[in-house]
Amino acid sequence: MDNFTYFNPTRIHFGQGQIAQLTNEIPSDARILITYGGGSIKKNGVLEQVHAALAGRHFLEFGGIEANPHFETLMKAVALVKAEGIDFILAVGGGSVIDGSKFIAAAARYQGDAWEILQTYGSKVTEALPLGTVLTLAATGSEMNAGAVVTRAETQDKLFFHSVHVQPRFSILDPVTTFSLPPRQIANGVVDAFVHTLEQYSTYPVNAKVQDRIAEGLLRTLIEEGPKALANPQDYDVRANLMWSATMALNGTLSTGVPTDWATHMIGHELTGLYGLDHAQTLAIVQTAVWKYKLAAKQAKLAQYAERVFDLRDGSDEQKALAAIEQTEAFFAAMGNPPRLSAYGLGEEVIEPVAAKLTAHGHVALGEHTDITPEDVKAILRLAL
Amino acid sequence: MDNFTYFNPTRIHFGQGQIAQLTNEIPSDARILITYGGGSIKKNGVLEQVHAALAGRHFLEFGGIEANPHFETLMKAVALVKAEGIDFILAVGGGSVIDGSKFIAAAARYQGDAWEILQTYGSKVTEALPLGTVLTLAATGSEMNAGAVVTRAETQDKLFFHSVHVQPRFSILDPVTTFSLPPRQIANGVVDAFVHTLEQYSTYPVNAKVQDRIAEGLLRTLIEEGPKALANPQDYDVRANLMWSATMALNGTLSTGVPTDWATHMIGHELTGLYGLDHAQTLAIVQTAVWKYKLAAKQAKLAQYAERVFDLRDGSDEQKALAAIEQTEAFFAAMGNPPRLSAYGLGEEVIEPVAAKLTAHGHVALGEHTDITPEDVKAILRLAL
Structure with missing residues (x-):
């Protein structure tokens, strides 16, 4: 730790x-x-x-x-x-x-x-x-x-x-x-809290057991309650669980003693700034692309995520990590945020402008290893087309 | 919630x-x-x-x-x-x-x-x-x-x-x-943090998913790390995980939005006051006796505890709850705190004095339902002989 x-x-x-x-x-x-x-x-x-x-x-x-x-x-x-x-x-x-x-x-x-x-x-x-x-x-x-x-x-x-x-x-x-919110805002909120948790979890293991368990608990809760919140807008307990999850996801508890990533957010901010996408849409687009690009470095934590959040216990660490990526994309899609640029009418034309904006903002060394350059971001975005 | x-x-x-x-x-x-x-x-x-x-x-x-x-x-x-x-x-x-x-x-x-x-x-x-x-x-x-x-x-x-x-x-x-602490103090600390968590968890369900997951994460961490702390006194990560678990177990996070019990602590305090037992010894003696006495009221949460902390998934809720009690007692014993009065040279003679002290201190309605009277405490202590 x-x-x-x-x-x-x-x-x-x-x-x-x-x-x-x-x-x-x-x-x-x-x-x-x-x-x-x-x-x-x-x-x-x-x-x-x-x-x-x-x-x-x-x-x-x-x-x-x-x-x-x-x-x-x-x-x-x-x-x-x-x-x-x-x-x-x-x-x-x-x-x-x-x-x-x-x-x-x-x-x-x-x-x-x-x-x-x-x-x-x-x-x-x-x-x-x-x-x-x-x-x-x-x-x-x-x-x-x-x-x-x-x-x-x-x-x-x-x-x-x-x-x-x-x-x-x-x-x-x-x-x-929150009872009267439009479904899109509810779904976006779930994805936002989910990716906040992942930014502080899907890095590399540092044997921080309490922090990992709390993150996994928040992820499971969001997966369980997110769809219910859309189906039953007046269910108090569901909304209460989502609200407390979202607060706990970014109040400093999860980041105690662990590395954090935040590359997805930094790239996503540029997508919103340039193209007006919802914040949650950008997170859904970028998160799993970052994982695919950094699979070797993140494999151990993604395998743990597969086991503890999705109960995926079979196969090698790589197989578990890939299965967890698939499940995560399915969850984002189910919450109305498909994880591809194409789902929002965007394509290769975003790659250069996003990389240029990151460079202009000085965000040229992203991720828990500060090794994601604007060139890497281009490759990441190609995985999200 | x-x-x-x-x-x-x-x-x-x-x-x-x-x-x-x-x-x-x-x-x-x-x-x-x-x-x-x-x-x-x-x-x-x-x-x-x-x-x-x-x-x-x-x-x-x-x-x-x-x-x-x-x-x-x-x-x-x-x-x-x-x-x-x-x-x-x-x-x-x-x-x-x-x-x-x-x-x-x-x-x-x-x-x-x-x-x-x-x-x-x-x-x-x-x-x-x-x-x-x-x-x-x-x-x-x-x-x-x-x-x-x-x-x-x-x-x-x-x-x-x-x-x-x-x-x-x-x-x-x-x-x-904490590297230089005697094993007894380490073991007592683990049991103390464990029972703090249980006091805020083993009551009745109120659909507080985040709080339940955090409590379960702390319990699993203490079970995993407690024995390692005794075996490898200089393992930094183990001591770090125990230290952060113990702090998180009683900093207000677990009790948000849920009922709490604290009967075990109240009864335990009298045992320490009267007979000088270590605090953790009293908790180990009393905790499972309270559960056995209040099994029907606590069964739902104890079954959840069995599933999520001990991976005990077979049988009825009552069977799972009883199996979890057994596992808990084994854990206390492994941490040097056997869960019976007799292990400390005490017996029936403590029952009346403890009940009398609780009465004198005005602690006559304990537990999450405030329905444990000094008469009930006598029955609980009989289950702990």
Whole structure:
């Protein structure tokens, strides 16, 4: 096991009715900005619950934060924060709203051009407005970590930053808020959480038994519950299991003491930035292609994955690994995210632009061995045609 | 899944050489009290590493905190803290030293008779000195939670308290510090962590899939690594897996959204208080007796435990549950803690005194259904003769 530091101070309130906890979690004299996305929270009763919990408080609202939140949109919120003396951000939505709100919280206190926050991966962030969240979609894990991804629409750049200063003070996770989501968002969330887990698992063995078992437990849970969530949208326990899986998948627990990959995410970000694919679609396209390209290096963990997640116990390690790849692709397809570029009307024309963007962003040594160059990415994408 | 709140702000530094992190974790102007136990840290190089990290700092030392730390001993440390203006406690040791140090930290700031802290389960604690820990034994999980158990030698009372104010600010977990431990302490630690996991698992199903998978992963890891730790005391990975298992077993992760039992611990505490048995011995004696007494109520989870932890897939749920009980008893015995009172020279004479102590302490409705009375405890102990 590798050395690690683990620290996660976000307070989680999980379960039906927990939005009422906002009353206790936000200081009574706070000047609050409620941030949200396309407005579904006005239809499904979530915003009403938020208003009830904040009755008598000072708050403003900023809606319209899009999927893959745009720098341009978020800077409008930053201007509002400054003009209105906002001192608390309450993000109500999924990962895009929370990621965007982390950026707002940091940019509102940043001296200089806020785009630098992303160009320097958050290393220059020294303070941020306090942030709390009401999560309405199980997917990204942003509700319990210090990372965020923001897209500059103008230049098609999708970049990430980390800072302890934007870690949510609290997050409220009520599975009922996800009942009214469209099936595509549910399915995407399952694939996102699944690949978050794989990025921290499908590398090479370091004898980290607890971390492996937890990852395998999350993968099995997502495989079991994902299809049920699509079939029975009102099943509370299924939604609760998905929500807690997605949070646990990226709250720092899985990455303790183990190598991590993240090549799939880095390549996928460029596909979204350039071609507007859903984040989950890009993950489904790239994940198994990375495995095929790096089969020898990843074979031991993929064989373990085959045994413990899919109960595939026969054959050599290579045979088990290949069988697990097949099962994984079938799962992605069943969750509405087929694992090929062609399924989304894309082909060889994406290869050069994606490699060029990775180079421009300085992402030229990806994966747990930092040995995946833009040339390797081209080969990986050819395996995903 | 049940509603829950999860919050764990302890920063963990895990791995070889991490004691050096003390330099950054403790304020440079702190007046530190280093607390420890029998003095093994002077022989195995741990105290030397602590001194090196704190070179030039102001610190005093208080040793001699015993297993099942005594109120009487701890109050001497409280007097020292007050006399010397100590403002930071650094506990260096296992669960007893850390639990005792939590009590010292709270008692040093408590107005009134400090014994009340335990009589009121910590509910009257409103502040405490900041506390950090260097863990030297994988067992209790105290390094990453807000609970502590203290024994009043004079009256044979072993009582617990919880308070957010005594949650360690940081804990340093270096598996190398456990290389020199006697086998009995290693074995006891494994049994302690194992039963902590069971207390939060072997109840009734609430469809909390993530929590169940994590618990099962910890149980499998402890079963796999426990015997190896005894056979190969210098195997770093084995000690690392045990250490992280024990911390994860009682840091709040397992109890999210599920019922918990804790009857075994409550009964076990009285056995230690009255007869001086090791904590782990009492857990091994009581755990399977509780299961046998409550077999119908616990059968579903015990059958799941049989399948997923011991790969016992044949037979009825009752048959699987009984087979899992047998396997559990064999594991306890293999870890040097046979699961019967008779193995420790005790018999029927303990039954009435234990039931009387539980009654005196107000613990008259134990277990996940709060339906285990002192009369039931007598029956349970008869199953453990």
